[in-house]
Amino acid sequence: MEAGSFGIYLFLFMGLYFEVFMLITFIEKRPAARNNSLPKRFPTVAMLVPCWNEEKTLGKTLDSLLALSYPADKLSIMVIDDGSRDNTAAIGKEYAAKYPQQISYHYKENGGKYTALNYGITHTDAEVIGCLDADSFVAQDGLIEMMKAFEANPGAMALTPAMKVFRARSVLEMMQAVEYTFGIFYKKMFDNIQAINVLPGPFSMYKREVFDKIGLFRHAHNTEDMEITFRMHSHKLQIANAHNAVVYTTVPSTVRALVKQRTRWSQGFLQNSLDYKYMYFNPRFGNFGLLVLPFALLLFVGGLYSAFYVLSRLIGGLVARVLNIQSTGVPLSVPTPHVEWFFLNTSMMTFVIIAIMSLTLVAIVLGQRIAQNKLSIVSIVCYFALFGFVAPLWLARAAWGTLTARESSWR
Amino acid sequence: MNFSRYALAFVITAAIFGTAFYITHRLDAQRVADIRTAEDTLSIDLLSTQTQFELLGSLDCSALGTQPILSDELNSLAARLSVAEQNLGTDNPQVVQLKKQYSLLEIRDYLLLQQISQKCKSLKPVYILYFYSNSGDCADCARTGDVLTYLRQTYPDLRVYSFDYHLDLSALQTLIHLKKVTNTLPAFIVNNRAPVYGFKTLEEMQTLIPELKTLATTTSATSTSSR
Incomplete structure (x- = not known):
């Protein structure tokens, strides 16, 4: 076996191990089904909506918050304009004027998302603080489900929602819809092993004590949501997943925008990993330190390695073919495919890849069940056909950005 | 845990x-x-x-x-x-x-x-006895294989008998001895003529085998891997 393919087998083994681990976790503890009960208590909630040039989606985000099934006197919505230059201020003010009891508009100089969130946290005394990106929309019972999840997990200091893609129409959006769906599965499994890796911008909820104990959000390489999750784990603060609390988010519709977003996430992961490297392989931090962090890094490296391996072989094969044509004089022709099984690629790698893809499919199906989501076959095909081609783009950019200490950008 | x-x-x-x-x-x-x-x-x-x-x-x-x-x-x-x-x-x-x-x-x-x-x-058969090696001592054997594959596909009546020169088979070693093929690979014998050594391009090979003109051709040749 050549050294290059040995590396691929190693990463395939680790990838498969991770998937198997997650399925065992699922079998051990299945997510509770949705029910129509209400929480015993309705704590005061402040929903922070940080925004920077969000004129296109802010109105719809606020509409979804206004439609929440939650006592109006217990819910306050804070629009925190982080120095927008578009029509965001007008929309924010209009809603604040129309719904003064619930919505307040706050303007501050541009300082980054984390500063907007911190502004909100320091200007509210609500018991629970929720964050909602201004391009996301909450399901009507979302907040109720969050409070039920807090009651079901009294030790939980923060909650993540089930994130779904809002109106996946293009091929790229459909690919992300599948990715988010099996993300729902993984998030729930991470909850089972108390190792949730990120409290995402759309609709994560924090008990006020979190900020009292560990401080406010930080810049954290433009991934303040990831950093606060790492920090919570480092302080042994429990995070749970409210899989019935659904939030819909808009996703990038162009490859350029997607790569930019994911580069920020991936680079943020690498840089935060450097900041919190003491948590890696450290049993003091449970499954988060022993499994989730090391495997996230391993899958990052593995994805990059596999992409370079495949690319180098493709380029090598292409160069060899061109040189061969030049030196032999044999004209280029399309190889005739053999139809007999004898000529099929039945290497061990083929079967291992089939196993990994099958388990990924199982995770997607389980994610659909958990989120009561329905994905089309076309979406699933889009995912398997596209993800392997686009993901290496942001992995490579994130690795380069980390190595050269270049700051990732938001948009 | x-x-x-x-x-x-x-x-x-x-x-x-x-x-x-x-x-x-x-x-x-x-x-x-x-x-x-x-x-x-x-x-x-x-x-x-x-x-x-x-x-x-x-x-x-x-x-x-x-x-x-x-x-x-x-x-x-x-x-x-x-x-x-x-x-x-x-x-x-x-x-x-x-x-x-x-x-x-x-x-x-x-x-x-x-x-x-x-x-x-x-x-009036046209045939080639082709001697190659997989032992790392024949850098041009892969390219030669491509040329012969193409010829065989272009001229279905052309017979190419390919032999691993180093194969431990007494009948093959006898053939090598009888045909006086030395260890300078790749080597060819076309229609019982004297052995020819070294890599030959498609054009050179077609010149080397004038009998190819007498053979029918396929309309389009396709390529597959060939030893």
Whole structure:
């Protein structure tokens, strides 16, 4: 076996191990089904909506918050304009004027998302603080489900929602819809092993004590949501997943925008990993330190390695073919495919890849069940056909950005 | 922390890898069995043709048909053997054994072709004895294989008998000795002429074999891997 393919087998083994681990976790503890009960208590909630040039989606985000099934006197919505230059201020003010009891508009100089969130946290005394990106929309019972999840997990200091893609129409959006769906599965499994890796911008909820104990959000390489999750784990603060609390988010519709977003996430992961490297392989931090962090890094490296391996072989094969044509004089022709099984690629790698893809499919199906989501076959095909081609783009950019200490950008 | 979950995941993952290894192994074994069956069938067909020829002598060449030699079957076998070599390695004892049997069939086919063409003058076969090596001492053998594959596909009646020069098979070593082929590979013998050594481009090869003009061509040639 050549050294290059040995590396691929190693990463395939680790990838498969991770998937198997997650399925065992699922079998051990299945997510509770949705029910129509209400929480015993309705704590005061402040929903922070940080925004920077969000004129296109802010109105719809606020509409979804206004439609929440939650006592109006217990819910306050804070629009925190982080120095927008578009029509965001007008929309924010209009809603604040129309719904003064619930919505307040706050303007501050541009300082980054984390500063907007911190502004909100320091200007509210609500018991629970929720964050909602201004391009996301909450399901009507979302907040109720969050409070039920807090009651079901009294030790939980923060909650993540089930994130779904809002109106996946293009091929790229459909690919992300599948990715988010099996993300729902993984998030729930991470909850089972108390190792949730990120409290995402759309609709994560924090008990006020979190900020009292560990401080406010930080810049954290433009991934303040990831950093606060790492920090919570480092302080042994429990995070749970409210899989019935659904939030819909808009996703990038162009490859350029997607790569930019994911580069920020991936680079943020690498840089935060450097900041919190003491948590890696450290049993003091449970499954988060022993499994989730090391495997996230391993899958990052593995994805990059596999992409370079495949690319180098493709380029090598292409160069060899061109040189061969030049030196032999044999004209280029399309190889005739053999139809007999004898000529099929039945290497061990083929079967291992089939196993990994099958388990990924199982995770997607389980994610659909958990989120009561329905994905089309076309979406699933889009995912398997596209993800392997686009993901290496942001992995490579994130690795380069980390190595050269270049700051990732938001948009 | 539940360490038994870590151990169980490892055992299941290892089991999946083991299953993949087992399936691959079984399919490769099935391939070897397929090649062996094909070689056995070819051997019987060759013997039948030879017997038919000996029975008829030169009395009725037409009874032997226009394609008395099993060129297509040999080509198909070569392609399968190539896959087995790729999957199991050129040093695999089973592959070496199959290759020996294949080389023997080629030699028998070649001898039968010689006999028939001597008695049946209407048959004017064009053939190449090609000697290559997989032992790392023939940098040009892969390129030569591509040229010969193309020629064989362009001229279906062209017979290419390819032999691993270093194969430990007494009949092959006798052929090499009789044809005075030295260890300067790749080497070719076209229609019983003196051996030619070294890589030849498609154009050079076509010049080297003027008889190709007498052969029918396919409208479009396709390329496959070739030893």
